[in-house]
Amino acid sequence: MHDAAQGVVNFIDLNTASVIFLFLVGFIGGLVSGFIGSGGAFVLTPGMMSLGVPGAVAVASNMCHKFPKAMVGAYKRFKYGQVDIKLGLILAASAGVGVQIGIKLQQYILKQWGAAGSDLYVSLSFVAVLVIVGGFVFRDAVNISKAGGVEKAPAIAVMLQKINLPPMMYFKTANIRISLWFTIPVGLATGMLAATIAVGGFIGVPGMIYVIGASGLVSSATELVIAFVMGFAGSVNWAMHGMVDIRLTLIILGGSLLGVQLGAIGTTYVKEHMIKVVMATIMLIVAVSRAFAIPKYLNQLNLTNVDASTVSILEKVSFLTMCGALAIGALIILSSMWKASRAASMASTMDESYVEG
Amino acid sequence: MRENRIEELSSGPESGRRRILVVGSGAGFSGEVMDYSVHLAGRLNYEIVALNVIPTAWDAKVSEQRADAAADALRKKASRNAVPFEHVVKFGSLGECVEELNQTIKRIELVITDSGVNGEEIGKEVTVPLFCVDSKTFNPQGGRDMADHQNxxxxxxxxxxxxxxxxxxxxxxxxxxxxxxxxxxxxxxxxxxxxxxxxxxxxxxxxxxxxxxxxxxxLGIEAMKKESLRQTEQKVAEKRKVARKKPRAYAYVNPFHKI
CATH class of the missing domain: 1.10.287 (Helix Hairpins)
Structure with a gap:
């Protein structure tokens, strides 16, 4: 099977521009995922494809960079006491099942409606999930910042935690006692979304916050554990088929390992609801970008007849909007880190002057 | 030259407030004492009076300058937390100076010192609760606001x-x-x-x-210390901001404030 794959797949030649592009996107994607637990993949995969990398290789190389990045980020945030490993592993197990369901579902759709139908399904689920969940997170983030940074426990999570449905599980770092049964839907949804749009965290993190009841800080850190487990399993699978372009992976990894650590450090600088702000902003902008891509698939399904040049412009706009989403997320993170560190350095110079005095 | 210096203490607008006396060892305040007293003052809505007692044998001018510099750090910390702050420099023996201050400025509810200060000496003269903050246990990882204090x-x-x-x-x-x-x-x-x-x-x-x-x-970019400290600082500052909205005349019309 893998020999066949090798025969078909063409690995691209790298030039300086594409190396710089991948490194930079890797860095920014790493920064964002170190901060909110996921991100970057939605730009990297289409980005690599626009460089001429075949789709499967782009997905495989992306996944192969994702799991070591998540590992490094999770380790860093574990040191800050933000990772709930037990919660991460349990969710990762159900997310693994979710991935299989997602793949089966996609195969079914591919069979029923062909490639364009499958793309339309991906885009629509993208837009639907991102708008609904992103909007919800955004509203919550706005409410919290209005309340001066005071977070209330989400009502659904509080309700679910009260239901005593064995086996009950206690998660120490998250400080939550909840039935195993309520973690499973979160894991399944994370896996299904990961299989569909490659960014499971967009549902995993809000799921952990609003359904399970973990804090934004713990949820985004724990998402890195899920990303590691799923990314590792996925990468082994892709590598067995010989699809991983190790050069692409290493270039992205070069940037993303720098970024993920900075993002992880960033979580200790900012107020906790900033994680929700960044996540919601990125999700909503990505939703807009996916909406731009829909006319193309509708055309392919002969449902609409939009001009070809308009479609190609829309496609470019869609990709640039996604890059914009990532860049804006990174900017919010860096600027809030900068503000916080300036305030803290003022404090520390005062301490210093005492020591010298 | 060797005059005891009290900065507009009894005449200040906030003088009706209860006070915490922070006694530095010689010419300095340890970081722990500063943090502890500022946060305590913020939570209790007290004012801080910082006292440096300089032994008569020391060089007055140099010591005073050092005391001012040290008090400056505490002053800034206090102002960041919106805690009213006064600084006093006195010459002589510790116990006598504290007692004298206790008589002049009133409303000193408690005394905070660091472990370098001889608390017994103060205790002999004054009957105010005395708290000693152990400043010898310096934790290299968590002792500072930022970790970029590496040597x-x-x-x-x-x-x-x-x-x-x-x-x-x-x-x-x-x-x-x-x-x-x-x-x-x-x-x-x-x-x-x-x-x-x-x-x-x-x-x-x-x-x-x-x-x-x-x-x-x-590059000096490292994880920041405990969130809790910053949160406390913030909340205290917010609370104090609200408190400051009270009409300023309050302190002047308080008939008891000098008793």
Whole structure:
């Protein structure tokens, strides 16, 4: 099977521009995922494809960079006491099942409606999930910042935690006692979304916050554990088929390992609801970008007849909007880190002057 | 020259407030004492009076300057938390100075000192609760607001580490990219050869990850200390801001404030 794959797949030649592009996107994607637990993949995969990398290789190389990045980020945030490993592993197990369901579902759709139908399904689920969940997170983030940074426990999570449905599980770092049964839907949804749009965290993190009841800080850190487990399993699978372009992976990894650590450090600088702000902003902008891509698939399904040049412009706009989403997320993170560190350095110079005095 | 100095104490607008007397050892205040007293004052809505007692044997001018510099740090900390602050420099024996101050400025509810100050001496003269903050236990990881207080030797060791790991990381990258064809040939063979790309990324993530981590440390970007401290500071400051909206005349019309 893998020999066949090798025969078909063409690995691209790298030039300086594409190396710089991948490194930079890797860095920014790493920064964002170190901060909110996921991100970057939605730009990297289409980005690599626009460089001429075949789709499967782009997905495989992306996944192969994702799991070591998540590992490094999770380790860093574990040191800050933000990772709930037990919660991460349990969710990762159900997310693994979710991935299989997602793949089966996609195969079914591919069979029923062909490639364009499958793309339309991906885009629509993208837009639907991102708008609904992103909007919800955004509203919550706005409410919290209005309340001066005071977070209330989400009502659904509080309700679910009260239901005593064995086996009950206690998660120490998250400080939550909840039935195993309520973690499973979160894991399944994370896996299904990961299989569909490659960014499971967009549902995993809000799921952990609003359904399970973990804090934004713990949820985004724990998402890195899920990303590691799923990314590792996925990468082994892709590598067995010989699809991983190790050069692409290493270039992205070069940037993303720098970024993920900075993002992880960033979580200790900012107020906790900033994680929700960044996540919601990125999700909503990505939703807009996916909406731009829909006319193309509708055309392919002969449902609409939009001009070809308009479609190609829309496609470019869609990709640039996604890059914009990532860049804006990174900017919010860096600027809030900068503000916080300036305030803290003022404090520390005062301490210093005492020591010298 | 050797006059005791009290900065507009009994006449200040906030003089009706209860006070915490913070006694520094000689000419300084330890970080722990500063943090503790500022936060306590903020929570209790008290005012801070910082006292430096300079033994008569010391050089008055130099000591006073040092005391001012030290008090400045405390003053800034207090103002960040919106805690009213006064500084007093006195010459003579510790117990007598505290007692004298207790008589002049009134409303001193408690005294905070650090472990370098002889508390017994104060206790003999005054009947105010005395709290001693142990400042000897300095925790190198959590003792400061930011971790970039590394001493120069640490920084040097860090730089060496960054250079070493950077070179190793560069070597791995160079090996892969200079032999890209061979590497790609084996890495894409699939099957058991799948372990090659997986092991490579693991190696890179350890080496390059450690490099990146140390690089940020070297650049002074490190995790910030406990969130809780900042949150307390913020809440206290907010609370004090609200308190300040009270009409200022309040302090002047209070008929008891000088009793």
């Amino acid at each position: 120069p030797t640490n920084k040097k060791a860090l730089a060496v580490k960054v250079a070493g790991l950077g070179a190793l990381s560069a070597a791995i990258y160079a090996t892969v990219f200079m032999n890209a064809d061979t590497v790609m040939h084996y890495c894409t063979k699939g099957g058991l050869y799948a372990s090659l790309p997986i092991l490579t990324v693991f190696a890179v993530s350890f080496v390059h990850g450690a490099f990146a981590s140390n690089l940020w440390s070297l």
